[in-house]
Amino acid sequence: MNNIPEVKLGIVAVSRDCFPMELSTNRRKAVVEAYKKSNGDIYECLTAVENEKHMEKALSDLKKADVNALVVYLGNFGPETAETLLAKKFDGPVMFIAASEETGDNLINGRGDAYCGMLNASYNLALRNIKAYIPEYPVGTATEVANMISEFVPVATALLGLQNLKVISFGPRPQDFLACNAPIKQLYNLGVEIEENSELDLYASFNEHANDSRIPEVIASMEKELGEGNKMPGILPKLAQYEITLLDWMEEHKGSREYVVFANKCWPSFQTQFGFVPCYVNSRLTAMGIPVSCEVDIYGALSEYIGTCISKDVVTLLDINNSVPADMYESEIKGKFDYTLKDTFMAFHCGNTAACKLTSCTMKNQMIMARALEPNVEPNITRGTLEGDIVPGDITFFRLQSNAEAQLTAYVAQGEVLPVATRSFGAIGIFAIPEMGRFYRHILIEKRYPHHGAVAFGHYGKAIFNLFRYLGVNEVGFNQPKDILYKTENPFE
Numbered sequence: 001m002n003n004i005p006e007v008k009l010g011i012v013a014v015s016r017d018c019f020p021m022e023l024s025t026n027r028r029k030a031v032v033e034a035y036k037k038s039n040g041d042i043y044e045c046l047t048a049v050e051n052e053k054h055m056e057k058a059l060s061d062l063k064k065a066d067v068n069a070l071v072v073y074l075g076n077f078g079p080e081t082a083e084t085l086l087a088k089k090f091d092g093p094v095m096f097i098a099a100s101e102e103t104g105d106n107l108i109n110g111r112g113d114a115y116c117g118m119l120n121a122s123y124n125l126a127l128r129n130i131k132a133y134i135p136e137y138p139v140g141t142a143t144e145v146a147n148m149i150s151e152f153v154p155v156a157t158a159l160l161g162l163q164n165l166k167v168i169s170f171g172p173r174p175q176d177f178l179a180c181n182a183p184i185k186q187l188y189n190l191g192v193e194i195e196e197n198s199e200l201d202l203y204a205s206f207n208e209h210a211n212d213s214r215i216p217e218v219i220a221s222m223e224k225e226l227g228e229g230n231k232m233p234g235i236l237p238k239l240a241q242y243e244i245t246l247l248d249w250m251e252e253h254k255g256s257r258e259y260v261v262f263a264n265k266c267w268p269s270f271q272t273q274f275g276f277v278p279c280y281v282n283s284r285l286t287a288m289g290i291p292v293s294c295e296v297d298i299y300g301a302l303s304e305y306i307g308t309c310i311s312k313d314v315v316t317l318l319d320i321n322n323s324v325p326a327d328m329y330e331s332e333i334k335g336k337f338d339y340t341l342k343d344t345f346m347a348f349h350c351g352n353t354a355a356c357k358l359t360s361c362t363m364k365n366q367m368i369m370a371r372a373l374e375p376n377v378e379p380n381i382t383r384g385t386l387e388g389d390i391v392p393g394d395i396t397f398f399r400l401q402s403n404a405e406a407q408l409t410a411y412v413a414q415g416e417v418l419p420v421a422t423r424s425f426g427a428i429g430i431f432a433i434p435e436m437g438r439f440y441r442h443i444l445i446e447k448r449y450p451h452h453g454a455v456a457f458g459h460y461g462k463a464i465f466n467l468f469r470y471l472g473v474n475e476v477g478f479n480q481p482k483d484i485l486y487k488t489e490n491p492f493e
Contacts, residue, residue: 001289010067024075171265307439342437351385
């Protein structure tokens with residue numbers, strides 16, 4: 001995936017002038033050794049920071065080494081001013097972490113008091129309005145610190161991506177889809193750029209790509225991917241033309257940004273003018289690490305990109321769509337999986353989920369659109385969806401959103417896709433999230449979230465939750481256990 005950043009970590013040890021600097025530097029060396037042994041490379045800045053002059057030297061060292069994500073390591077109590085200015089002046093994500101004491105046999109000259117120093121560091125960060133990643137329990141041995149640094153990497157990846165991201169959109173939201181029409185002010189607050197275009201701009205560019213010499217090569221790629229599912233080969237030339245159109249637009253319109261996602265209009269006039277539905281192309285770009293959200297869902301595309309950065313895997317965007325029928329639950333879920341009926345639901349979209357995330361895939365026409373545009377005739381302009389059941393396994397369902405008051409809100413919940421045939425159409429799966437019924441009512445409905453949710457394939461809730469907190473989301477919703485009531489939940493059964 002070329003559309004996400006590569007993190008280059010650096011670590012700087014800090015030391016308060018009334019503590020031995022060797023305490024911090026020796027502990028830093030141990031952390032670097034532990035990290036390289038089990039996780040990968042990290043740049044060890046040899047300038048330990050005791051004052052502001054040291055801080056400036058360390059920043060120079062980090063810049064020369066092309067470090068883009070920083071670990072500030074309190075090997076002892078640490079200098080409050082210099083260490084927080086280091087975070088302020090560093091241009092990238094910053095983590096603060098502290099050393100635990102090694103042995104009860106060395107608590108005179110070998111005691112560092114970093115446990116205390118973390119308190120003052122956090123206070124000084126707040127005084128200077130500096131955001132920093134601080135783990136759940138940020139004090140540990142060299143091995144524990146190394147493991148905590150590894151948990152910072154996916155968060156740093158997403159943060160770097162957002163700082164260099166452009167969302168390109170085409171068209172206004174479809175009528176009656178106001179839920180996807182969120183204020184864009186928070187995009188700028190996050191450092192994200194946006195380029196909003198008309199569908200006519202896209203249509204003109206699409207027409208300019210007619211007879212493009214690359215179309216046969218893209219058709220061959222599509223044929224290979226679809227295999228026996230290539231049931232409508234006649235639509236592939238138009239789909240290939242459209243894919244090339246979007247990729248060229250991305251390269252020509254990146255501007256000063258490194259990474260791009262799309263939020264595109266996909267109905268109802270799209271079919272009548274372009275002559276196909278764009279779902280399959282959306283799935284292919286998303287598999288390249290370039291999420292394309294449906295229905296001009298800007299924050300949906302943003303959420304998908306976050307999932308791509310954190311998981312370094314293909315993601316999708318789905319409707320939280322329909323309940324599981326009781327008879328289906330009784331015959332295929334109850335007694336086989338530890339979920340109630342209200343823990344389950346079906347998540348669906350027309351056909352935008354990548355082939356690699358479907359158990360099998362077939363090119364079809366969009367049934368819902370066909371009801372209105374091509375009733376009782378052979379499908380033509382509604383062809384182009386990729387349909388199949390979503391692969392079973394662990395998932396994380398999440399969304400970053402700007403609400404009607406232009407405030408950042410977010411939720412994250414972990415669960416799984418069950419290995420149960422859906423017997424339905426589209427890209428669809430039977431999802432199970434513990435206490436989903438309560439989460440649906442007291443987070444999704446109560447907090448006014450739209451029907452679209454991003455899906456990462458695996459359990460990434462911890463990293464996504466930490467990212468949302470770093471971004472300044474005051475309250476991150478999650479599926480609370482049954483013994484913990486939501487604020488709005490009635491305590492009387």
